[in-house]
Amino acid sequence: MEIRLSRKIVTFLFLIVVLFMYMIYNYHICALPEITQSISNLHFNRTLELYNRHHHIKTIHQVPIITLTGSDAYPKYRFFRQQGLQPIRQLPTALIIGVKKGGTRALLEFIRIHPDVRAAGCEVHFFDKHYSKGFEWYRHHMPLTLDGQITVEKTPSYFITRDAPQRVKLMNPSIKLLVIVRDPVTRAISDYTQAISKKPEMQSFERLVFFNGSQIINTSWGPIKLGIYARFLKRWLVYFPLKQLLFVSGERLIVDPAIELKRVQNFLGIKCVVTEKHFYFNSTKGFPCLFKSERRSTPHCLGKTKGRNHPHIDPAVLQRLRDFYRPFNDQFYHMTGINFGWP
Numbered sequence: 614m615e616i617r618l619s620r621k622i623v624t625f626l627f628l629i630v631v632l633f634m635y636m637i638y639n640y641h642i643c644a645l646p647e648i649t650q651s652i653s654n655l656h657f658n659r660t661l662e663l664y665n666r667h668h669h670i671k672t673i674h675q676v677p678i679i680t681l682t683g684s685d686a687y688p689k690y691r692f693f694r695q696q697g698l699q700p701i702r703q704l705p706t707a708l709i710i711g712v713k714k715g716g717t718r719a720l721l722e723f724i725r726i727h728p729d730v731r732a733a734g735c736e737v738h739f740f741d742k743h744y745s746k747g748f749e750w751y752r753h754h755m756p757l758t759l760d761g762q763i764t765v766e767k768t769p770s771y772f773i774t775r776d777a778p779q780r781v782k783l784m785n786p787s788i789k790l791l792v793i794v795r796d797p798v799t800r801a802i803s804d805y806t807q808a809i810s811k812k813p814e815m816q817s818f819e820r821l822v823f824f825n826g827s828q829i830i831n832t833s834w835g836p837i838k839l840g841i842y843a844r845f846l847k848r849w850l851v852y853f854p855l856k857q858l859l860f861v862s863g864e865r866l867i868v869d870p871a872i873e874l875k876r877v878q879n880f881l882g883i884k885c886v887v888t889e890k891h892f893y894f895n896s897t898k899g900f901p902c903l904f905k906s907e908r909r910s911t912p913h914c915l916g917k918t919k920g921r922n923h924p925h926i927d928p929a930v931l932q933r934l935r936d937f938y939r940p941f942n943d944q945f946y947h948m949t950g951i952n953f954g955w956p
C-alpha cells in the first residue's frame with residue numbers, strides 16, 4: 614500500500630516537472646515571472662479566443678483585456694479601471710531593433726520613463742526565435758497600456774535577423790524602428806567582454822580577430838561580423854523607408870543622454886518629457902544613471918552587466934580593426950546621412 618502510494622507521488626511529481634519544463638520551453642525564459650500568471654490566464658485566453666472567433670475578430674491590434682489578469686491586478690490598473698479606463702495589451706508601435714552592445718538597454722530604460730511609453734521588460738525575441746508562436750503570443754508579452762500610450766519592445770538581434778524586416782513589416786508597415794549604434798571596434802570588444810564573462814577559457818580577443826594566426830580579419834566571428842552595420846541595414850531598407858528608422862548614437866547616449874532622448878521623443882511623436890533633469894552622472898560607474906524610473910523612485914544605474922570594464926587590447930590590433938571597418942562605416946554614414954565620427 615505504502616509502495617503504491619509513493620509511486621503515485623513520484624509519478625505526480627514527475628508530471629509536474631515535465632509540465633514546468635514544457636512551459637519554460639514554450640514561454641521563453643523572458644516570461645518566467647509570468648508563468649504563474651499564465652496558469653491562471655489559460656482559461657481567460659481560451660475565452661478570449663472563443664470570443665474573437667465568435668465575433669470574427671481577425672485584427673491583431675488592440676484586443677481589449679476583458680477580465681482581470683495577473684498584472685492587470687496591479688493597484689494602478691485597478692484604479693484606472695475604476696475611472697472607466699480600459700488597459701489593453703497592444704503590439705509594439707516602435708521597436709529597438711539593435712545593435713547588440715550598442716546601448717539598447719540604456720535607451721529602453723531611459724525612454725520608458727516617459728508616461729506615454731510602456732515597454733516589455735525583457736527581450737521577447739519574437740521576430741527571431743518565437744515567430745512561429747504568432748502575433749497573439751507576442752501581444753500577450755506586451756505590457757498593459759492606456760489610451761494614448763505607446764508600446765516599445767527591444768531585442769537587439771532583430772537587426773541582424775534575415776527574416777525580421779519582412780516579419781516586422783507584416784505586423785505593422787508604419788512601425789518606428791530605433792537603431793542605436795556604436796563604434797564597431799568598441800562594440801566588438803564589448804561583445805567579447807560579455808562572451809568571456811560567461812566562458813573564461815575563451816581565447817584572447819587578439820587571437821580570435823584573425824584567421825588562424827594570419828593578418829586576415831575573421832569576418833565570420835560574431836563580434837566582428839555584427840559591426841558591419843551597412844550590410845544589415847541594407848536588408849531593412851528593402852522593406853522600410855529611411856524616415857521610419859532613427860539612428861541613435863551610442864556614444865552620445867553616454868555623454869549626453871538628454872540630447873539623444875530628445876531626438877527619440879520627436880521621432881516617436883511624443884512630448885519631450887524626458888530631459889537632463891532625469892539624469893545624473895555616476896562617476897564610480899562612469900555612466901549616466903537615473904534619478905528615478907517607472908519601477909524605482911530612488912537614484913539608480915543600470916545593472917552590473919552594463920558598463921563592464923573592457924580588457925586591454927593590443928593597439929596594433931585596434932588600428933587594424935579601425936582600418937578594416939572604415940569603408941563599411943563610410944557606407945553606413947552614406948546610407949543614414951549621419952557621420953557618427955568613429956575613428
Ligand SMILES: Nc1ncnc2c1ncn2[C@@H]1O[C@H](COP(=O)(O)OS(=O)(=O)O)[C@@H](OP(=O)(O)O)[C@H]1O
Nearest residue numbers: 713714715716717718719803900901915919920921
Ligand atoms: N547609462 C548606461 N549605463 C550602462 N551602460 C550603458 C549606458 N549607456 C550606454 N551603455 C552601454 O550599453 C552597453 C550595453 O549595450 P546593450 O544594452 O545594447 O547590450 S545588450 O546587447 O543588450 O547585451 C554597455 O556596454 P559595456 O560598456 O561593454 O558593458 C555600455 O557601454
